[in-house]
Amino acid sequence: MSHTFHKGGVHPPENKITASCHIIEVELPREVVVTFSQHIGAMAVCCRSKGEHVKRGDLIAKASGFVSANVHTPISGTVTRLDKWKTAFGYAADTVTIVADDEDHAGDMASIAGRETLRTAKEVASLSDKDIVEIIDNAGIVGLGGAAFPTKVKLSPPSGMNADMLLINGVECEPYLTNDHALMLAAPQKILDGIKLLMKAAGTDRAVIGIERNKDDAIKLFEKLTTGDPSISVAALDVKYPQGSEKQLIKAVTGREVPSGALPIAAGVIVHNVATAYAVYEAVYLGKPLIERIITVTGPSVKRPGNYNVPIGMNIADLVDIAGGVPADTGKIILGGPMMGRAVVSLDAPTIKGVSGILMLPYDKSHRDAVQPCIRCAACVDACPMGLEPYRLATLSRHKMWDEAEDDKIINCIECGCCSYSCPSSRPILDYIRLGKTTVGSIIRDRQSKK
Amino acid sequence: MAQLLTVSASPHIHTKRTVAGCMRHVTIALLPAAACALYFFGIGALIVIATSIAACAATEYIINRWMLRRPSTLADGSAILTGLLLAFNLPSNLPVWAVIIGSVVAIGIGKMAFGGLGCNIWNPALVGRVFLLISFPVQMTSWPLPLVNRSEYFDAVTGATTLGILKLGEADSASIDILASATGAIGGSLGEVSAIALLIGFIYLLCMKVITWHIPVSILGTVALFTLCIGGNLAVELLSGGLMLGACFMATDYVTSPMSKKGMLIFGVMIGLITVIIRRWGAYPEGVSFAILLMNGFVPLIDRYIKPRKFGERRSKS
Secondary structure (H helix, E strand, C coil): CCCCCCCCCCCCCCCCCCCCCEEEEECCCCCCEEEECCCCCCCCCCCCCCEEEEECCCCCCCECCCCCCEECCCCCCEEEEEEEEEECCCCCCEEEECCCCHHHHHHHHHHHHHHCCCHHHHHHHCHHHHHHHHHHCCCCEEECCCCCEEHHHCCCCCCCCCCCCCEEEEECCCCCCCHHHHHHHCCHHHHHHHHHHHHHCCCCCCCCEEEEEHHHHHHHHHHHHHHCHHHHHHHEECCCCCCCHHHHHHHHCCCCCCCCCCCCHHHHHEEEHHHHHHHHHHHEEEEEEEEEEEEEECCCCCCEEEEEECCCCEEEEHHHHCCCCCCCCEEEEEEEECCCCCEEHHHHHHCCCCCCCEEEEEHCCCCCCCCCCCCCCCCCHHHHCCCCCCCHHHHHCCCCCCCHHHCCCCCCCCCHHHHHHHCCCCHHHHHHHHHHHHHHHHHHHHHHHHC | CCCCCCCCCHHHHHHHCCHHHHHHHHHHHHHHHHHHHHHCCHHHHHHHHHHHHHHHHHHHHHHHHCCCCCCHHHHHHHHHHHHHHHHHCCCCCCCCHHHHHHHHHHHHHHHHHHCCCCCCCCCCCHHHHHHHHHCCHHHHEEEEECCCCCCCCCCCCCHHHHHHHHHHHCCCCCHCCCHHHCCCCCCCCCCCCCHHHHHHHHHHHHCCCCCCCHHHHHHHHHHHHHHHHHHCCCHHHHCCCHHHHHHHHCCCCCCCHHHHHHHHHHHHHHHHHHHHHHHHHHHCCCHHHHHHHHHHHHHHHHHCCCCCCCCCCCCCCC
């Protein structure tokens, strides 16, 4: 078995500052702002009105359509506002604000302390695959690796396509981030229970957990817990970015290559993140919807960097304050990791399901170097995990040569950033490719809709 | 929160590699060969190297500041590297005026006329060298003998190169001193003589991941195979002339070589073939420079049609 994917990839400094930090439970806030569009797909539709009282875990907005997800509240309280709120990236989003009084707060704290299981192991065993998918759907679970793709969609493949393997993504190839690592160390048995549920839901009898070798303790832990269980195994992978990308992970673990333009299911594999498996466990065993997640708050000068278990909807600035506040030297704040994360315009915004980390970079690391001419060193070609020619795609996009860009498969770009990262001339290669990819994508959609 | 935040698209981190860093690595890799040149050819080598570097840098500076009215690009180190490489391709007794003409042609026509670093089609140092070779054949083909000329510049005792001797049929290849060819105690352009020093530089570049093996190995492998096929002397063909310098340092120039690995192999094989053909059947005893320049011209075509295999595409389209 190969130990990593072979085409392209880079080795950015890992900077896993919080690698040995235990998960810190964040105290429930008195106010949360629940956003309706926390996932890929159609926005959820609000089903609450102003003044209504809701309990922790209650449905706030309902999925609209197949690719969509339910949204729940992490605290009990009263709906005080139904309005637009500016997200961390500066766009307006429909939200519900829920405010807890002392009684609500005390009730939530008591319910967390006396956390009861909803179903016993026996009851869980009697659930059918359809039941599990329904529970996942109702719990609003989305892929917690960062893309926030509704989990139930992945578990409902097109007819005629079946997965023979479930791949669990514990790679966490982004520098700085350690939220999955911390979760794997804290709740391995629960993750395994979640994996078994996902296997049943996907109709496969084989699961592999892919973990990079920089998380040796997690590899050993899962190897120990899965001995004697032939259906679940651990694949220890050499460290390389972007191994956490679905297609690269499938290649690294199985040697199979997802055909160009196809979904992973075409290679007989479904990929889910370890945190997603944990969320499935919580939904099925505890009846708890997706209202919390682990977020790594980190950065070279952050006072209390760590892996925080955060109620989804809590204000980002409040979370940062718990971690010691924004360091004075900060020049850029990123939601997610430094390779694919997005820079924020404001911290006064709610956390959402897809936020895996909050990275605060010092001012001197917040800016790009001056752009120099391309010296045709081919570093971007060597780094591209999709086998594309980034230098050429960027030039084609710059000159608006969309037909040529389409022929050269600009659509296949996974926006991992290896090209821009590796460019010695600091050229904004990925910026241009994104522009081209978006444009070519809409040209293709227009053409298809005309037919 | 008082401070202003920077907002930019991902990725937010960047490799430590820079253009100047790459150029520095190549320059360092050339130092062993430069030391050999100074050891074998002494003062002449020093004058030619110093003149070439200074003239290349001055040409680029003047063109940038007074003709193009843009900031100097000397800091990227490419002009200095071109100067060093050009000097390596010249005999150590070449008059200063000829070195300056070569430098002006290399930078002015070979590089800046195309738009500067990254835009040129042909290797600037080779453009300069071939211009001099065609314009001043006498000066460019009088090769000072090694060691005996260390303190001589104008009145160096000259002789023929190994390949020159073979071309004229003055000796058969069996009588060539292989050890001298490997260490560099032979006549030739000042930087090309020591195969061992050049190989040390090549290994350094491989270790620092500045270049890959594809171009040098495919050139040397092709020359070796082709030489065997036509019954030539393997060691002599590989160790003499500009082959090592050309394969490891001139053909691997980023700007003028293909982008894909497959393209690099085709590029290297063709250079190897053309080199042997010129050496064996051409009018010149040496053909590496011409072979590289010819294939430089084909690079845009190679890049257009030879592409890396895309992820998820089948190996053969049958």
